[in-house]
Amino acid sequence: MATPSPTDNQSRKLLGRLSLPERRFVADALRAETVGGVVLLVAAVTALIWANTPGLAESYLKVRDFHIGPESLGLNLSIQHWAADGLLAIFFFVAGIELKRELVAGDLRDPKAAALPVIAAICGMAAPAAVYVLVNQLGGGSMDGWAVPTATDIAFALAVLAVIGTSLPSALRAFLLTLAVVDDLFAIMIIAVFFTNEIDFLALGGALVGLALFWFMLRRGVRGWYIYVPLALVIWGLMYNSGVHATIAGVAMGLMLRCTRRDNEEYSPGEHIEHLVRPVSAGLAVPLFALFSAGVLLSDEAIAQVFSRPETLGVVLGLVVGKTVGIFAGTWLAARFTKAELNEDLAWPDVLAVASLAGIGFTVSLLIGELAFKGDLVLTDEIKAAVLLGSLIAAICACVLLKLRDRTYKALTADEDRDEDLDGIPDIYEENNPAYHLRMAKIYEEKAAEHRRRAEAAAGSGTGPSRPASSD
Template identity: 50%
Template sequence: MNRIRPAAAEFARYLRTETVGGTILVAATAVALVWANSPFSGAYTALRDLHLGPASLHLSLSVGDWAKDGLLAIFFFVAGLELKRELVIGELNDLKAAVLPVVAAVGGMVVPALIALGVGWGEPGIERAWAIPVATDIAFALGVLALTASGLPNSLRLFLLSLAVVDDLGAIVLIAVLFTASFDLVAAAVAVALLALYAFLQHKRVTTPWLYVPIAVGTWAAVHAAGVHATLAGVALALLTRVREDPDEHEAPALRLEHRLQPWSAAVAVPVFALFAAGVPVNGEALGALFADRLAWGVMVGLVVGKVVGIVGASALAVLVGAARWPGGAGPRDIVAVAVLGGVGFTVSLLIADLSLEGPAAARAKAAVLLASLVASSLAAVLLVRRGRAHRRADEDG
């Protein structure tokens, strides 16, 4: 038994590494694309659309929706824990250090959204689909950075992490605003009460999972029943979790939960979501339709070009007016390379595409996200490798 526990802990630590998480995500996406474009595509569609859960509780959802609404709540909980930790005791606790990724994230949301809206203006669904290119995928982007950032200062990772978490939080707000068709006050009141109970238990230093797990599940169900996208439950719970450890604690609840749940998020939640979200047709006819679709072009240009313009432009402006400073050891050229990596939309972009569009239009938008993310990650990898070499040469000369 003593051998098994260290092995399990080591495996969990392995799953927490960004390269592994990104690799599993890429593998799940590849399986989805191959499966959805194979002779067995009918089985893929049947499994994705299979309904599970009690209809009496309004929880009879398709497997794809369980992945989108349920498993992604775990992903957003982990992302929310990282954000809370950064805000309270991390890089974002310092005002000037916090301003740069926050301003960059805002610029990286606004410019792609405006590009998508302008290019796709008049296309059916654009009134909500303009939000597709606003988010940067944390797992994928950090995975690419980990693979290619040898020699680069660690401050760039913190900048990218902070930027991605902030714009994912912004995307969650957009999801709540754009995709709440109806609102149930009673269910919302239940969700608020459960969140208040969670916060009270955190304040009282209660640690038993026998209370927290039912509260978390109940909060998720109440938020879902309220008509708000259920992933918001994950963010809300994370932001209420305590991040400072007491003198008698080995680690704070936020860090403990992050360590326990991040492997599940990286190895199960995000890959399963990708498996059921990324299965889009990629034959010649589908690609022809993709490049003839102005909305899809808006998504691609928004991610590949808009992210760079928005992140770099907003960052340079903030530094120019003295409101922020460049990350330690990094400069504008490094920010450009990271900004290109910001064009990897993936998880949240696929989610918004699923929510905002239906049928062939949704498939084209998701294909646009996949293609743009591939282009952005490839370009960013080249730029990051070059910047890493430049930093190593500078260290050798210095």
Template identity: 50%
Template sequence: MPRQPAPRRDHQPPHGRNDRSAPRRVAASWPFRPTVRYGRQVTQALRTETVGGVIMLVAAVAALAWANTPWAASYTDLREYGLSPHWMHIGHMDMQHWASSGLLAVFFFIAGLELREELTHGELRNARDAALPVIAAAAGVVVPALIFLLVSAGEPGAAKGWAVPTATDIAFALAVLAVTFSACPAPLRAFLLTLAVVDDLIAITIIAVFYTESPSWVPLLLGVVLIAVYGLLQSRNVRSPWVYVPLALLAWYCVQRSGIHATVAGVALGMLTSPHETPDERPTNAERADHVLRPFSAGFCVPVFAFLSAGVTLGGSALGAVFGDRVALGVIAGLVIGKFVGVLGGAWAAVRVGLATLGEELHWREIAGVAMLAGVGFTVSLLIGGLAYTDPSQFERVTTAVLIASVIASAAATVVFRRRVRQRARLD
């Protein structure tokens, strides 16, 4: 039986802001209710991602505005400001590198949580249900890469960026979906969410395999051991954050020192965080981690990365250089055409050959809209672009291409969804 608050004494003031005898609302002040789950409460998760997408968009627009003013040099100075203490032994790290290696590790930790939740409680726990978004996501990676290689063939060093148009930005895409098709059926939201989660997993695998030079084995092995200890403690249902936070930071540091991109550590730790319920029905470790880190990721980590990456020159000569560069054109074609053909074609082929089924609430026109929306490649595309092209001018052209492709894909998806809204209104 819960403890009753002590009765108020006569000489004390009425209950108010300074009344120390007022009952402490412990249950009400607890900021999290264990009813929020990724698979079961898709709407709530999408609402959060929508806010993050809007904040990220504002940060990107602010960076573009600053980079195209007479004070553009100060933006460049901020982005290239060095911040790498010698005692850390991680080489030169400017603000942009800290954003891509440090802050995005939190973003990918959230992606790892989502993937583990989908595998445990969501669409990916059943192979038949998971086949449609998984096959669509895989095709949505292969086709853009092939189109990029076809368009950019013959350009020196172009092949290094084959993975740039393969990634979908989950926050940006969900924000566009929420604004343009707020009444879309829940299975369509779940399809896009699962598609984006699988896409993130493929992207981080590509980064680990294709964009990592010869690693330093000692720090890498130490990082693997720390990640394994983290997973073991999670399986034993240890709940103290004072144990996990130092382990996670040390694992990130070791992976970063090894030469492998530190976002790999983030997604690995996220996938090892336990989503299993406790006998006393307290929030799971995954729920607690998500509750604390998701606002930080959506409100700070991703927007700061977008702000430090999206500031490119958009003058006539700069845009002319983009449309005269086959690498940049390959990025635009891969994101706008490749993602649409890959996602829609992969989903259609999976249903056609009997590997998956199209739910009763899903329609091919809506799947086509999601396929167009998959061409919104922002966060991960910019990350891979920075890893693939170290030349600043080439990276700026690739960044501009990613921004142009994202705008085109968003506009095309908006047209499809708005028409679908009118069709549904006429049917109703």
């Protein structure tokens, strides 16, 4: 299989047709994300039920706050802490591989193709932060949570798509996926820069030495999980004790993997490892994080508090309004100043629907909420409730917008998947191939001949249409 190439931009189309290798990669990636998103959705609902059911709420708190781990290594952490700092490192490891692949073999490889998702992602993070700051400036709230509504949860967004059964065309799905990858990159930078307080330079130096050794062994072609897994755990532990958020270690290791294919390679090492680790991330790490982070009290008073406190209101409006306006405006600006035209099969309401879908901020938003208000447990829970409610409202808005265009999406998707010559390549990619037209002519000729044979057989048996009587 050839190495995936960036989308062809000669047509200067926004959200135009993907190259065939890129389309296949996006389909596989989104299929895995969708399954993980459904598991994530189940975990979040379980957490809410567990934490809000009388008689069970106390057990939820006991399990969540139970401490385990070696104190001598500075790793005697609560279950919730292990999920946030430990398991999410696996999630960010996969995110690092995805980002590396996009940079060296995907759409972000080509500056022209990268412009759209990068501009949209930057605007889609700046606008929610601006909305939060404005609300808290006017309401006299804390500015510490400005980064909470900036993140998009691609798995949760795709879970919503899976639940409502909407079939998005591949161009819109690829846009959503690439947007989320760029969004993850900036979220990682925000966590590293703004949520690192005191740094233990000795531990940080040890983590950097470990990362250098990790990189060196990769370049030397050293193989064996029994070498890399222990080294990764040591790097993670040192990074955690350095004061830099431990998930950064996962991202760094993911970015070091080679994601381009060499001769006679079906998959690059990065793609192979991602294929192995993604089920652990999507099926275990992220759902467990959701289970121990999403369990917040949702009483009438708590919900009312979400819409009355400036911090929580800023999060809700940032996700619902800021994300939608930011991504839509960023996409329009990219179209306006690059003189590119929107794909003729799509319309600007489609971009608006995807922009509202990106307002579902869950995993990273919950993590940033915990980091931003670490010293205030009550406000942390209220921020989490705001993330949940904001994501729910964004999901409902997106569902309404997507359903309005559902018939159009189904027609586009059916046309993209049509393969009448059964050669495994969608016909839309073979329109200019003479061999394809010869095959199709032969297929149509065989179908016509089969139809004639069946008509003659039916007529001979007397079951077919009546014929005029013979003149004999």
